[in-house]
Amino acid sequence: MSTLQFDQNLLGFNADVVIIGAGLAGLIATRRLIAEGVNVITVEARERAGGRMGGGTFNGESYDFGAQWVAPQSTALRTLVHELGLPLTNQYHEGESTIGLRNRATRYTKRAPFFAPHVALDYRRLIRLLDATARKLDAATDESLERARRIDTRSFAAWLHDSCRSRTTIALFNVLTRVHFHAEPTEISLYYIIDQVSAHRGAGQLFRTRPAVLQERVIGGSARIAERITQQFRQQILLDTPILAMRQDEHSVTAYSRGTSFRARYAIITTPPVVTQQIYFEPHLPPARDALQQRIIMGRAITMILFYDYPFWRENGKSGTVLDDAGPFSLCHDVSPVNASEGALACIISGEAAHHWGMQPRSERLAAVVKQLQHWFGPEALAYRGMIERDWNAERWNRGANGFLAPGAASYIHNVATPVGRMHWAGSETATHWTNTLEGAIESGERAAAEVMVELGSAGLLRTNR
Numbered sequence: 001m002s003t004l005q006f007d008q009n010l011l012g013f014n015a016d017v018v019i020i021g022a023g024l025a026g027l028i029a030t031r032r033l034i035a036e037g038v039n040v041i042t043v044e045a046r047e048r049a050g051g052r053m054g055g056g057t058f059n060g061e062s063y064d065f066g067a068q069w070v071a072p073q074s075t076a077l078r079t080l081v082h083e084l085g086l087p088l089t090n091q092y093h094e095g096e097s098t099i100g101l102r103n104r105a106t107r108y109t110k111r112a113p114f115f116a117p118h119v120a121l122d123y124r125r126l127i128r129l130l131d132a133t134a135r136k137l138d139a140a141t142d143e144s145l146e147r148a149r150r151i152d153t154r155s156f157a158a159w160l161h162d163s164c165r166s167r168t169t170i171a172l173f174n175v176l177t178r179v180h181f182h183a184e185p186t187e188i189s190l191y192y193i194i195d196q197v198s199a200h201r202g203a204g205q206l207f208r209t210r211p212a213v214l215q216e217r218v219i220g221g222s223a224r225i226a227e228r229i230t231q232q233f234r235q236q237i238l239l240d241t242p243i244l245a246m247r248q249d250e251h252s253v254t255a256y257s258r259g260t261s262f263r264a265r266y267a268i269i270t271t272p273p274v275v276t277q278q279i280y281f282e283p284h285l286p287p288a289r290d291a292l293q294q295r296i297i298m299g300r301a302i303t304m305i306l307f308y309d310y311p312f313w314r315e316n317g318k319s320g321t322v323l324d325d326a327g328p329f330s331l332c333h334d335v336s337p338v339n340a341s342e343g344a345l346a347c348i349i350s351g352e353a354a355h356h357w358g359m360q361p362r363s364e365r366l367a368a369v370v371k372q373l374q375h376w377f378g379p380e381a382l383a384y385r386g387m388i389e390r391d392w393n394a395e396r397w398n399r400g401a402n403g404f405l406a407p408g409a410a411s412y413i414h415n416v417a418t419p420v421g422r423m424h425w426a427g428s429e430t431a432t433h434w435t436n437t438l439e440g441a442i443e444s445g446e447r448a449a450a451e452v453m454v455e456l457g458s459a460g461l462l463r464t465n466r
């Protein structure tokens with residue numbers, strides 16, 4: 001394993017590669033490069049690694065505020081979790097789940113929700129339409145570029161308004177958009193939605209009406225992924241070290257924190273683009289990169305978890321899963337411990353509702369969520385024993401939940417992973433597949449590590465310690 005060198009003259013550290021951010025993308029790049037014998041230092045602003053894999057505790061149990069679900073198609077994430085020896089548990093989805101749209105409830109169990117026929121047909125038609133448009137854009141012809149520009153003039157909401165035949169279908173896509181992007185269809189470019197249809201291998205994956213089915217969770221919380229990796233590379237990962245400035249010249253790149261500097265041949269920057277904008281770059285970033293970072297907007301989310309003596313909803317034949325277009329929360333799930341020693345419901349407030357409720361006092365936000373839970377689960381929902389929450393918009397080192405594009409930004413996004421000199425980019429916002437998920441973060445960390453390996457190799461600087 002490589003070790004750090006402290007350079008007295010520079011009052012800082014020297015390494016082959018400096019990685020900014022120890023979220024999953026940064027941790028994956030760290031792990032890969034160290035395995036290849038590269039001398040790495042990873043610097044993280046927070047006092048913990050994991051970034052948007054973060055949680056809280058209640059009664060000695062850990063709960064996730066950020067990423068927690070492992071989808072069946074998340075093959076890299078599954079491999080990682082297995083390698084780290086972390087156990088998964090199935091998301092509880094026995095019993096009845098509910099979708100609330102325009103003040104009407106659709107209940108379903110193991111089978112797909114049984115919407116009114118005109119809504120079901122409309123939903124399926126829109127999914128096919130989104131898939132067909134995505135295939136045309138994937139063609140990479142001049143015609144498809146022209147089409148991309150054209151569709152990028154519209155918001156997803158405008159497209160839904162023109163394409164849906166039922167107001168209930170619009171309401172369904174509205175809530176599914178909030179759940180996935182933590183933003184409103186009015187804010188998101190139609191082009192970005194189509195791009196994400198391809199990135200998620202189909203509109204049916206992106207706009208799933210049964211969010212709980214087949215999903216799994218890491219027992220003890222996804223933050224354990226970060227803890228395990230950090231334990232392995234304690235010497236290479238420095239916490240509580242925000243990078244404030246970066247300078248590069250033809251020989252090296254240096255990252256500056258409070259009173260310490262980290263000089264390396266290459267850097268991998270994994271911070272969300274909007275957070276990267278807070279770093280001072282010398283020389284200034286090229287206009288194309290700067291413009292791109294200005295255009296990736298962060299979706300908004302607040303995760304609130306309520307605790308009960310036991311998962312009472314299970315005894316009433318309910319799964320705990322609710323999708324609701326009324327709000328405050330768009331999605332609620334049963335996140336009780338495996339042994340059901342207590343009941344826990346995670347309520348995710350997304351988009352405009354997160355903006356609104358984030359500005360209200362905690363007591364009012366809680367009262368509104370409890371009222372919504374009472375509506376779906378009955379008076380027992382009032383008897384909560386405690387609550388923990390995280391407003392992702394208030395988190396300085398994320399400034400929101402995940403990135404998306406507003407109309408008019410399509411031509412900027414193609415540079416998202418293009419290196420700037422010695423600086424390479426990673427992070428789930430830069431992933432080509434499963435963007436804005438843990439799987440995407442892994443893809444991006446592996447990709448950036450591979451890019452840097454090529455650079456080090458062609459400069460004849462690759463040592464092997466395998």
Ligand SMILES: Cc1cc2nc3c(=O)[nH]c(=O)nc-3n(C[C@H](O)[C@H](O)[C@H](O)COP(=O)(O)OP(=O)(O)OC[C@H]3O[C@@H](n4cnc5c(N)ncnc54)[C@H](O)[C@@H]3O)c2cc1C
Pocket residue numbers: 020021022023024025026043044045046049050051052053065066067068069070241242243244270271272275279301303348392397398400401402426427428429435436437438439441
């Ligand atoms: C509410 C919510 C629910 C989610 N649910 C799921 C889910 O169920 N499944 C799933 O797959 N994904 C989910 N996601 C998405 C997933 O969490 C992210 O895509 C993923 O964690 C992003 O990892 P990352 O490494 O790209 O970025 P981050 O995790 O944001 O890591 C970036 C790191 O950089 C650090 N940093 C920032 N600025 C600096 C600086 N100046 N200097 C040094 N360090 C800095 C940050 O502290 C952070 O640790 C969810 C996200 C949210 C918000």
